[in-house]
Amino acid sequence: MNPNLYHVLGAKQFSRSELDELFVAAKGMEEVVRTGGNRSHQGAIMTTLFFEASTRTRLSFEAAMSRLGGSVIGTENAAQFSSAIKGETLEDTIRIISGYSDVIVMRHTEIGAAKRAAAVADVPVINAGDGAGEHPTQALLDAYTIQKEVGQLDGVRIAMVGDLAYGRTVHSLSYILANYRNVMVYYISPENVRIPGYVKRYMDEKGIRYEETGDLESVAGSIDVLYQTRIQKERFPSLEEYEKASGHFIVDEELMSRMNKNSIVLHPLPRAGEIADAVDNDPRAAYFRQARNGLYIRMALIDKALSGINR
Template identity: 60%
Template sequence: MRLAIHPSRAGILGGSSPPDTLAGWSAQGTRHQPFSLVSLVSGVSRQSGRLSMRSRIHSNLVGIQNTSTISAGKKFQLDDLIEAQQFDREILADIFEVAREMEKVEKNSPGSQVLKGYLMATLFYEPSTRTRLSFESAMRRLGGEVLTTENAREFSSAAKGETLEDTIRTVEGYSDIIVMRHFESGAAKRAAATTEVPVINAGDGPGQHPTQALLDVYTIDREIGKLDGIKVALVGDLANGRTVRSLAYLLAKYQDVKIYLVSPDVVKMKDDIKDYLTSQGVEWKESADLMEVASKCDVLYQTRIQRERFGERIDLYEEARGKYIVDHAVLNAMQNHAVVMHPLPRLDEITVDVDADPRAAYFRQAKNGLYIRMALLKLLLVGW
């Protein structure tokens, strides 16, 4: 067993070390204990020039038959999950390893109690089905509890004019971790700067959606069997789609990846992503020919045209919608090993008859989101 005492990201006991420095003591032992685990996690926060300590002791009884035992103690490398640029290949491999453990827990047992006593607050200022429900399912399957708001923009104090920072400071007092979706790019970063509890960005306007990108890369690895050397087509609304932005950042971590950008002119990928890919030595190409690209790629990642991002410009939305549809003709052009992915929800950009093809991976992709989010909650709250 590993007992770890470490300070929070805000400061170190004694006050001499800078923020984001990790310090502490650990008693080394076996990483996995078969039936019991005691984890001591201490956080020190510096508020109004004073040090305050918050400690929590969790005794977790975990006995999963025919599965790897879940344990905790070693601190995860990250304090918050805000953007895809935070990850390197080592961190990605660590997350995917734990996600595979979570899949065993979900499939072979009634769940785990590793997060018993922890509370997760979900603050969703934009609509969500899969992301919100998968986070809530993930927390409950690990023994934790959930405080939820489905439409915080309309029904929370934000409707009365409360600032995001005040909302976060309040919710921090009720929960151990905050999962937030917001309509403004950069909102998650503001939230993380405000609170001492971990913040997970579940989508910030047209900015990023890092947990979606994690499950996307995890799905590609599961479906294709590799990440180095793959060819990926990003199709649809590349200007407003936060999922494709985060996915592009993660794909750049791997070797010899080629990315095709297929979109209507009004929603082309923004220059910051293209410049980043170039700076990382990633080969990318814009194309208007979906059929040609489909014949070359390992992954065809389709997205919907996001009506909510067009405001009053209905004419531009109608111009973009329906230009690139994945149907049986596109499937026929694809290689046998290739897959179609989609972050969902789907409108008409993938025809329903595609669902029966084994290369349609988007519902398997959605299920993988549960395992990734179980892994993230476990890692952020109790560590390894």
């Protein structure tokens, strides 16, 4: 891996001071967008290399590059590179794409794909999700949103709710939060999709307090952040069990009434019923503001990645 390149591969790579710096940069990007974008990376090219479609994430990155004046090329169809017929390795694909662009944003289906790409790339690689692995830019925008909305991340009390086993965003967010002081995490999930042991071990190592529970109602009154996620129907053995589990974790007006005045509700989106539409009008519903923060965080990351190279 070229040590002169700034890759964004996983949430654990970030130190507290890097996060502080990133969030200041993201704040600056809000002003850049408000005043019509800038041309600071005019002439630079970003390639979005998506081995599986994720239009929302891809458009967020492409908007970020455009706001900085850069050009975007890309594909949602990168899987054809490694099609059965053509049989190209990810490494060969990346070596070639490196020759066309100044930064690569990659989504892949396999854990560790971003690291493999970075190992051979001549340009920075930003991980936009690698299978059940990491989705670091989502975790960064989540943390940025908490800092903006709650005021600070030190001392934050957060409930992560839903499918905590397969939902990679809650893993990555946990790793980011482990950089802060006096954090309290409630992991609230159905029995069969509890937070994995390796996440808990990481939190233990970092001295972060957490508690596992299935009781959202009791916790609701004592948190700053309710981080809701989608319960994925397909993980459950039967529809009945799914409905029993998911029924406990709907964020609706009744639940909102239990929450503090200054607390917020986040969701990585898309949602599918686990937050009632009626909640959208509550000022504590921060999930659309959260989505917008993705633009600023990605602008800050792209800016940092591109500033480090001599084109």
